[in-house]
Amino acid sequence: MTKAIRYALPVALGMAVLAAWELFVRVYDIPRFVLPPPSEIWSALLADFPSLMASLWTTLRITLIAFMLAVVSGVALAVLFSQSRVVEMMLYPYAVALQVTPVVAIAPLIIIWVGFERINLALLILAWIVAFFPILSNTTLGLRSTDHNLVDLFRLHGASPSQILWRLKLPSALPYLLGGMKTAGGLALIGTVVAEYGAGSGTATGLAWRIVEAGNRLQIPRMFAAFFLLTALGIAIFFALSLIEHFALRKWHESAVSQEK
């Protein structure tokens, strides 16, 4: 299938759904506060563009910082696990506990601890908690999946543990890490949004707060506009990470090699 069709198909479907939506709302005269037509959502998006963009930037900034912290800390802990079985046995259950605790449940506590005056720091911590685990578990798996014969070969030629780590284990784990990053990127955004909801209105100024605020005022088109921006942001993060993955692996990894036969 050609590239053009691959992009045209989902776009065509989206257009058709939007048209059907517009028609449905107009024909059945659905109240605007229940379901606004796409045209009105578009107008709301244009009317509130500056404030929505400012909120988008707030959410994006927290998401990106949380994501980067998750990558750095996740990889660091995975490396520590790979060097010391004792540390892994000791810490891994708590990493799992952190992962399975719903972020909504701990959001109020973290926000109280950090304080409303430093709300962005609280959001950052909550988003990091959500994004951290897939990085840790994928990288741990990747480091363990290193070819044992290659490890033997390195040892035979007198490699030090740090040479084995940098020249062998980390490159082996890279495809796993990149896979974990794609999951973590989306989760960091979800974590940020959930934390913004948890923080409530007033102090947090991200996109989730715009949704809550617009909902409270029954400005439904504006709610939808913020909602679409969030989705667009999530898709953009996913594509950016897929692109990074493609460029990092395209020369050597099976997953990135196109079938030419």
Place this chain on the structure above:
Amino acid sequence: MSVVAQLNGVERTYSNGVKAVGPLDLELREGEFVSLLGPSGCGKSTALRLIATLLAPTAGGIEWPRGKPPLGFVFQDATLMPWATARDNVRLPLDLAKVPRHEALMRADAALDRVGLAGFGGAYPRELSGGMRMRVSIARALVAKPKLLLMDEPFAALDEMTRHELNDDLLRLWRADDLTIVFVTHSVYESTYLSTRTLVLTPRPGTIAADIAFPRRPAADPSYRFSPEFADHASKVTSALRNAMKIAA
């Protein structure tokens, strides 16, 4: 011929108490091409890893009368780093030995040239065929100029014609570099064609059932495969292998 390694009652027992190999008493002499021949699971690979000192014996020991020589190791799979080019894979032992980058690159290219892969230095492993990957693996094993080359069924996964080609190339390299080679295989014909001496192992735990020396120094000579002499040697090895299996049964 001077002794490279002397194995004295070497054994390896797993932590669950099952003995994988041994006791092995064996002298490896300089310039020999020794095949370790035995059925699957008889501990051939374990024996090779013991000689490579990648595994420590649970009983007995290995003596190196003239010091442990530089080793090369070739695995059954090419065991290349998929993210590195052929050249970067080959220069790995040099990098680990802190050979300057420029010299390492030159020696890596020379090694690739010797195994018939001149011009493929920039290729990634996935772009190469199974035979070519194995050639890269051999170049990597030879680049640091080892004295003792250990090979673990290196050609078992290759098609027959490729295997014959690589057998001949290996014999040329063995002669040119004055190598001592220990070669694990489960093929009677491969061991007969290649080696100066074939050690037939019993099923687990592998011990030496027969030590067959061939009077003829092997050479890269495809017509030898079809000579009466070859058939005679192969049948000798085959009956020794049959006997070894019977001892266990």
